[in-house]
Every structure is written in structure tokens, then in C-alpha cells.
Amino acid sequence: MTGYLMLETGDVFKGDWIGADLQAYGELVFNTGMTGYQEMMTDPSYKGQILTFSYPLIGNYGLNQVDAESKKVAVSAVLLNDVCDNPSHYLSNWTFDDYLKEQGIPGLKNMDTRKLVSIIRKQHTVKAVISKELLSTFPSFESGELVKEVSVGKTEVHGEGEKHVALYDFGYKKSILDALVAEGCKVTIVPYNYSFEKLVALKPDGVLFSNGPGDPMTLAPYFELYKKITASYPTLGICLGHQLVALSYGAKTEKMLFGHRGGNHPVKHLPTGKVSITSQNHGYVVTDSTIDTAVFDITFKNVNDGSLEGIKHKELPVQSVQFHPEAHPGPSDTAFIFEEFLQQVQAGGKKACLITQ
Known part of the structure; x- marks a missing residue:
């Protein structure tokens, strides 16, 4: 059956x-990955977006019950x-088309993706x-909150390790949770707006702010909370x-031309x-000229376009990276980021920071 993709450009x-x-409606984006289509579709960072696969063949190894990055397609x-309608892999449970139907997600094939x-x-x-009929006018729609x-509505606990990490969920990937649990952590997943008082009551040794979708400025009402957390925990x-x-900490972000x-x-x-x-998946970037270099060191830069990829606090055990050290899909070259973080957690937990309550 024929379907149509209509762009606001008139194409x-x-x-x-x-x-x-x-x-379906959304912002049109593309991913250049050759594999990992299941991880891409289930990554909550894609919420509100229509994903174009630039690799020409999708579905050849099917979809399974272990590679999804969240409970549903994002x-x-x-x-x-x-x-590919006849996938070949020992873990495969669904064809690409069957998986989309079960998840309630539409799509178009035989597209000129180039x-x-x-x-x-x-x-x-x-x-x-995308629609099965040509629309006379392009519809107006907003991305929403x-x-x-995508954030959890209540806390969830995973793992039984001695190191306790609170994971603030802005749309976390399961592979981040898996990486922490594999390193011997107890992980408590909390909503994006979880109060500082509730966080203290959990007695975590460290905090991880996850990936997630959309414009980070929509979370401006919580910047003071997030700064207080970073001043109190690794x-x-x-x-x-x-x-x-x-x-x-006062920096600025900007929308990228077409993202990474x-x-x-x-x-x-x-x-x-x-x-x-x-591995990367983001449409916004921190403007490096707005980083207070008296407070943060710039630790990583993108080789292709020079954009900011990481910062580290000069005094507090606080660091952040724009890329995905947990990979999935993609290379695990930067898995050491988790090791560095957990070394800071192990070094003293919240005692490593000056508690500001």
C-alpha cells in the first residue's frame, strides 16, 4: 500500500x-549507523521524531527480546x-514489519533516503x-513535554551492589543501567523532577543524569535542583x-544544524x-564559549566539527559527556567513563562533596 511523507518544506x-x-508527526532526523536499528528505535532520546535510516538495508537480523533500550519504541x-522480510539470527523473534505493527509504529520503505x-x-x-493520503495543508503540531x-513515574530499584547510584531518568537507555549493574552497583531510577530531600533520603553514593529527548531548556525550572545535586554528590x-x-552552571545550549x-x-x-x-544521538549542543573555564575543564571535543563533547569540574567530582559511553549501538571505546565515575563514587560517595542542604 502506498504512503506519503510530507515535509513542511513542501517536499x-x-x-x-x-x-x-x-x-504520525515529528521532527525528521537521520542516523548513519549500519547496525543497531532496534536500539535506535527504542532509544527514548528519539521521542517525537521520525527516524530515517541512511543505511540501505534494515531488518536483516530481525528484532529480539534483549536489545531494546526501553520498554517500547520511542x-x-x-x-x-x-x-528484509526474512531475517537470519538465532535470537530473532520478529521481522521488522511485525515489530512495528506490534509496537503501533508506522513507516515507509522504498524511500529515497539519500x-x-x-x-x-x-x-x-x-x-x-507520514500518511496514507496526501494532505491539502501541512498540519500544525508541537513536540510537547x-x-x-518518557521518564519513570515512580522509583525503580535494580541490582544489589554496595555502590548505590541514583539515576535521574530523562529518558534513560537500558544499556546505561546495565553498565552500572555490571560494575556492581545498586541503581535507583528516579523521575526527572525528583526532589533533593527525597534524594538525600535514598542515601546514594553518586548520581547519574541520563540521556533524553528534546530541548534541554524545557527543564530550566529544575536547573537549581540539578546544580544542588552536583554540589552534593559525585x-x-x-x-x-x-x-x-x-x-x-550558567552555560548555554544551541540547536545543531542536523545533529549527531x-x-x-x-x-x-x-x-x-x-x-x-x-556513539551519539543528540540535536542540541553546549556552546563551548559559554563554559566558565574557572569552574570547568573542557575534556572532549568532536574531531569533525569541533563541538563540545565533555566537561569536568575543577574541584568537585562532577563530569559529563555528550556522547554515549555505554554504546549500544556503537563502539565501547569510552567505557572508561563509567570506571572513572565509579572510582569517584567509591572514593567517598557523598562525603566527597560539600553537602548543601
């Missing part, structure tokens, strides 16, 4: 319908060139809608969590000069 693409039988819709990526790179932020939609920020650490989404982004560790290949 219209025709494709073959797959997945759920419903209309993307609004998917666009791809060719889909042209789509070219449009996104040229037009930057592009809103889109994305973090609120803290690691990842992706959106990195941006929130920077913003809570893929598993082959090189970043340079400035103290050593070492370059690592990283």
Missing part, C-alpha cells in the same frame, strides 16, 4: 507502507530504503508527517544529562590527545 515523497496503520515513525538526508542537511530542522512522557551526565550539568546521530563520531580527549570513536 513530498512516496513510499510503501509498513507497520501500524496510523498517521520514534514516531521510521523511513528506510529496503527492508535525498531525505540531503534535505535534512540543507534545511536543518524539518517537521514531517517529551521528558515527562555526578556523571550523559547526552542530555551533560547539557543539564552545563546549563545548571550514529556510531562513528570521533572525539578527542584533550588531556591526552587520544581519539575515541563514539
Whole structure:
């Protein structure tokens, strides 16, 4: 069955319908990864977005019960060139099309994804809608409160380790939780707006601010809370969590031209000069000129475009990175970030900071 992708630019693409039988809206983005389509679709950072797979063949190893990064698909819709209907992998439980239908997500195949990526790179932020009918006018829609939609509503506890980490959930990936549990941590997942008083009552040894969707400035009412947390506990920020650490100390963020989404982004560790290949998924970036260098050291920079990729507090055990050290999908070159964080946690937990209550 034929379906249509309509862009706010006026461009219209025709494709073959797959997945759920419903209309979908969102910001049009692309990912350059060759594998990891299940992890991409279930990454909550994609909430409110229509994902274009730039790799030409999707679905060849099926989908399974272990690789999802959240309990449900996060993307609004998917666009791809060719889909494999006969996957081959010993863990495979679903074909790509069956998985979309079960999750209630529509998509279009046989799309000119090269042209789509070219449009996104040229037009930057592009809103889109997919429908089985051509619409006479482009609909108006807003993204909504994305973090609120993907964050847990109440606390969850995982693992039984001696080190206790509170994970602030802005749309966390399961692989972040898995990495902490694998390192012997007890992890308490808390909502994005969890109060400082409740956090103290949990008695964590450290705090991790997770990844998540949308514009970090929508969380401005909580910047004071996040700064208080970082002043009181060893803290690691990842992706959106990195941006929130920077913003809570007075830095600024900006919308990128078309974002970083893929598993082959090189970043340079400035103290050593070492370059690592990283997994990334973000549309906003911290403006490096707004970082207070009397408070933070800039630790990582993107090799391709020079954008800010990491900071570290000069006095407190606080660091954050724009990329994903847990990978999935992508390389695990920067898994040492978790080791550094947990060394700070082990060194004294909240006693490593001056408690500000």
C-alpha cells in the first residue's frame, strides 16, 4: 500500500507502507549507523521524531527480546530504503514489519533516503508527517513535554551492589543501567523532577543524569535542583544529562544544524590527545564559549566539527559527556567513563562533596 511523507518544506515523497496503520508527526532526523536499528528505535532520546535510516538495508537480523533500550519504541515513525522480510539470527523473534505493527509504529520503505538526508542537511530542522493520503495543508503540531512522557513515574530499584547510584531518568537507555549493574552497583531510577530531600533520603553514593529527548531548556525550572545535586554528590551526565550539568552552571545550549546521530563520531580527549570513536544521538549542543573555564575543564571535543563533547569540574567530582559511553549501538571505546565515575563514587560517595542542604 502506498504512503506519503510530507515535509513542511513542501517536499513530498512516496513510499510503501509498513507497520501500524496510523498517521504520525515529528521532527525528521537521520542516523548513519549500519547496525543497531532496534536500539535506535527504542532509544527514548528519539521521542517525537521520525527516524530515517541512511543505511540501505534494515531488518536483516530481525528484532529480539534483549536489545531494546526501553520498554517500547520511542520514534514516531521510521523511513528506510529496503527492508528484509526474512531475517537470519538465532535470537530473532520478529521481522521488522511485525515489530512495528506490534509496537503501533508506522513507516515507509522504498524511500529515497539519500535525498531525505540531503534535505535534512540543507534545511536543518524539518517537521514531517507520514500518511496514507496526501494532505491539502501541512498540519500544525508541537513536540510537547517529551521528558515527562518518557521518564519513570515512580522509583525503580535494580541490582544489589554496595555502590548505590541514583539515576535521574530523562529518558534513560537500558544499556546505561546495565553498565552500572555490571560494575556492581545498586541503581535507583528516579523521575526527572525528583526532589533533593527525597534524594538525600535514598542515601546514594553518586548520581547519574541520563540521556533524553528534546530541548534541554524545557527543564530550566529544575536547573537549581540539578546544580544542588552536583554540589552534593559525585555526578556523571550523559547526552542530555551533560547539557543539564552545563546549563545548571550558567552555560548555554544551541540547536545543531542536523545533529549527531550514529556510531562513528570521533572525539578527542584533550588531556591526552587520544581519539575515541563514539556513539551519539543528540540535536542540541553546549556552546563551548559559554563554559566558565574557572569552574570547568573542557575534556572532549568532536574531531569533525569541533563541538563540545565533555566537561569536568575543577574541584568537585562532577563530569559529563555528550556522547554515549555505554554504546549500544556503537563502539565501547569510552567505557572508561563509567570506571572513572565509579572510582569517584567509591572514593567517598557523598562525603566527597560539600553537602548543601
